[in-house]
Amino acid sequence: MGENVQTIPGGAQPHKDRTLNRQVRTLRVKMVLLGSSGVGKSSLAVRFAKNEFRDTSPTVGCAFLTQVVHVSDASLRFEIWDTAGQEKYHSVTPLYYRGAHAALLVYDISKRETFIRAQLWLKELEKHYIPGSTVIFLIGNKGDLAWDRQVSVQEGQNLAHEKGLSFIETSALSGDQVNELLLDVGKIQNILKVPLDGSRHQTEYLTVNRINAHFSLMYWISGVKK
Amino acid sequence: MDVEGQRPMVSWENSTLAPVDRLRCERADSPTPGLVEGTEPGAVHQSAMFVHTQSFEDLTAEAEEAQREAELDQTDECTQELKALVVGEKTIEEQHNNSDISSESRAKEEDVSSEAWRSHRKHVFVLSEAGKPIYTRYGTEEALSSTMGVMMALVSFVEAEKNIIRSIQADGCKVVFLTKSPLVLVGVSRTCQSDKELLRELQYIYYQIVSLLTLTQLNHIFQHKQNYDLRRLLAGSEYLTDNLLLRLDRDPGLLLSAVTCLPLASSARDVVSSSLQTAKAKNLVFSILLAGDRLVTLVRKKDQYLHHIDLHLVFNLVGSSSSFREGEGWTPICLPKFNTAGFFHAHISYLEPASELCLILVSTDREDFFNMSDCKQRFVERLSKRSAYQAMKEALKCPSYSVEQVGIPELRHFLYKSKSSGLYTSPEFPHLYQSDEEQERLMGLYQDLHSHLHHPTRPLRSFYRCSQTENLLAWVTSGFELYLCFSPLGTKALAVSAVNKLLKWIRKEEDRLFILSPLTY
Incomplete structure (x- = not known):
């Protein structure tokens, strides 16, 4: 199970936060990882959820992981959909990015074709894009392979700028910049007014203010770093 | 559901195999040679979990197979010609390098013109009907495009005469073809497996590919673009086929068309x-x-x-x-x-x-x-x-359990399949068969017994075989299939008496070794 912190009971009932002994709300963040096969989506997901590095075998279909983060007056339940990059599963991926708060579009900085594919993914996403519902992040992963780089930072930045995406280079192997990425996901608060469809959890959606979101992520990150 | 935790223990003192009380009416009195299906040790009480399968016949004996059988004789002459062609063109068969198989470590980068590549025990190739490579067990598909082209040429050449190519025998090597439109599967083997066994393995590979894509999608793709490179869609899943091939060499369940349970x-x-x-x-x-x-x-x-x-x-x-x-x-x-x-x-x-x-x-x-x-x-x-x-x-x-628990000193290993439940049981490999090579060798022996029992035209009911390293006995009834491996010092009489003892033991342990009451929602 991906859930390794604390299960948040379904339903909008606030529950007691043990450490702070205060009423907290549960807010859900649906996050989807997209990109070519082998760019490190699963490794990033494991880094998010468990702060470990795992060289995983190719994802079959899709993997679902959760990570719960507690903040002063809210719990953030990150629901991470780690999709398979293989072409045969592309027909089912819309299931996962539909209604996502954040779409993480991942490429491998040491493989140019994955950067090109990321742009195709972007086109695909734009077809289903509902303005104000999903924030798209462009992520150059495998930063530890900078010596073998085929895609420059500038190129990534240019693409992101042109399409209005957030951009960051990370390394799931070393954990480098992964925390910063999560910090950026905190910007999510701008777009979380759209409820998710067909969900079984009737928790509230993330509508906390920006400062709060940033704070929450920093809180988490400080925990992760220990 | 009825939880049967307190099912009374069977008493074995009277040395009958009859199941106790309420089972008595449902089951035969003893698993003797006349034993009928559904009453053998391990048989299910209610309906089985699986599609009812007599045995692996249902895997290979599809309608087209019977047809092919008839055509085989006609193809014979043709095959003789092809044999020369294949030996000349592919040279896979010519190398008799029996040295141990090079390590299983990712063999993809292997040079396909090397000795090592040629000497693999079993090659499997999958190609499209347009002759495009889809999968090879060893080496890269790109490097083999001309070889696969030749394979397709063979298939079409025979097809042109309204025939189907089944297999080619060339010194020490078997080439088996399976045409499952839109795919063609070819196995090249140095093992002593029969054509039917090899065909069964190719069927598994075919189903593996279908399970990833569906046949509908496969047909759709090739109808629209005959020349399609299917590797695009299978990319990242080759390891499933690789592993399935390993399982086919090592897992008795795939041989027996059965699965085993956690005791x-x-x-x-x-x-x-x-x-x-x-x-x-x-x-x-x-x-x-x-x-x-x-x-x-x-x-x-x-x-x-x-x-x-x-x-x-x-x-x-x-x-x-x-x-x-x-x-x-x-x-x-x-x-x-x-x-x-x-x-x-x-x-x-x-x-x-x-x-x-x-x-x-x-x-x-x-x-x-x-x-x-x-x-x-x-x-x-x-x-x-x-x-x-x-x-x-x-x-x-x-x-698992060790074979010593059965209490037959000469018995080294066995496979027992209950036909009606589709489940089998087998002890762990004894010390003598710990290495991968030895396990595969033993599996090879079982496969050989299996192909004799399931011979398409002359099936055997039982088969006893002595060799320098072990004595083997295989026995099939309408209720079960049994394969036993004894030390080479044992005798035939001993082996036969061991069967009875083993069946009694399995009957005694069946609650633990099998799923006797499968459930439905």
């Missing part, structure tokens, strides 16, 4: 099954709990049966991929023996992070993830309150 007290298994039965959902068709390569329990929708081939494909998927360990997996999967046209959607997850227990929930709805996740949650919650969970975890510590 577990029937009282505990029944509790696990009923907990799984309760965690149902509208679109849930099969709930399967695995412990590694062993079945713990399987609950199915009423009137829906799983075929053992489909189950083996699921075993292969779960066993080959570490990705289900990181989170809850959700994947489309085609179960080709159920339906080649469509996808099921499987929720795959481990009960605990480091546990061997893997739960597979098969649904018909691709949007059912949260429902399935919920079913799993309910199952785990229910189960964790019961002592059966602990019993199951204990059972996991010794997932």
Whole structure:
């Protein structure tokens, strides 16, 4: 199970936060990882959820992981959909990015074709894009392979700028910049007014203010770093 | 459901094999040669979990096969010509390098013109009807495009005469062809397996590919673009085919068309099954709990049966991929023996992070993830309150048993399959057969016995064989199949008497070794 912190009971009932002994709300963040096969989506997901590095075998279909983060007056339940990059599963991926708060579009900085594919993914996403519902992040992963780089930072930045995406280079192997990425996901608060469809959890959606979101992520990150 | 924890122990003093009290009326008195199906040790009480399969005949004996049989004679002449052609063109057959097989480590980068490549025991190639390479077990597909071109040329050449090429024998080497439009599968083997066995293995590979894509999609693709490079769609899944080929060499279940169970007290298994039965959902068709390569329990929708081939494909998927360990997996999967046209959607997850227990929930709805996740949650919650969970975890510590428990000193190993349940049991490999080579050699011997018992024209009921290293006995009745491996010092009389003793032992242990009361939702 991906859930390794604390299960948040379904339903909008606030529950007691043990450490702070205060009423907290549960807010859900649906996050989807997209990109070519082998760019490190699963490794990033494991880094998010468990702060470990795992060289995983190719994802079959899709993997679902959760990570719960507690903040002063809210719990953030990150629901991470780690999709398979293989072409045969592309027909089912819309299931996962539909209604996502954040779409993480991942490429491998040491493989140019994955950067090109990321742009195709972007086109695909734009077809289903509902303005104000999903924030798209462009992520150059495998930063530890900078010596073998085929895609420059500038190129990534240019693409992101042109399409209005957030951009960051990370390394799931070393954990480098992964925390910063999560910090950026905190910007999510701008777009979380759209409820998710067909969900079984009737928790509230993330509508906390920006400062709060940033704070929450920093809180988490400080925990992760220990 | 009826939990039968307190089923009375069978008394063996009177040395009859009759099951006790309430079973007596349902079962035959003794598993003697006249034993009928459904009463053998390990037979299920109610209806079986699987599609009813007599044996592996249903795998190979498809309609087209019979037709081919008739055509074989006509092709014979033709084959003689082709034999020369193949030997000349491919040179795969010419190398008799019997030295040990080079390590299984990723053989993809291998040079296809090297000795090492040629001397592999078994090659498998998959190509499209346009002759485009799709899969090779060793080497890269690109490097083999001309070889595969020749294979396709052979197939079409024979087809042009309204014939089908089945196999080519060339010194020490067999080339077997299986045409399953739109794919062509070719096996090249140095083993002594029969054509039928090799064909069966190719069928498995075919079903593996179908399970990833569905036959409908395959047909659709090749109808629109004959020249399509299918490797695009199979990219990243080659390892499944590689692993399936390894299993075919090592897993008796694939040979016997049966699966094996985790030995577990029937009282505990029944509790696990009923907990799984309760965690149902509208679109849930099969709930399967695995412990590694062993079945713990399987609950199915009423009137829906799983075929053992489909189950083996699921075993292969779960066993080959570490990705289900990181989170809850959700994947489309085609179960080709159920339906080649469509996808099921499987929720795959481990009960605990480091546990061997893997739960597979098969649904018909691709949007059912949260429902399935919920079913799993309910199952785990229910189960964790019961002592059966602990019993199951204990059972996991010794997932097999040693042959010594049977109490027949000369017996080294055996395979016993109950035909009506589609389940088999087998002890762990004894010390003598610990290495991979020895295990594969023993499996090879079993395969050989198996092909004699299931010979298409002259099937045998029993078969005894002595060799320098072991004595073997195989026996098939309408109820079971039995393969025994004895020390080479034993005698035939001893082997025959051992059968009776072994059957009694299996009858005594059947509660633990088999799933006697499978459930439906």
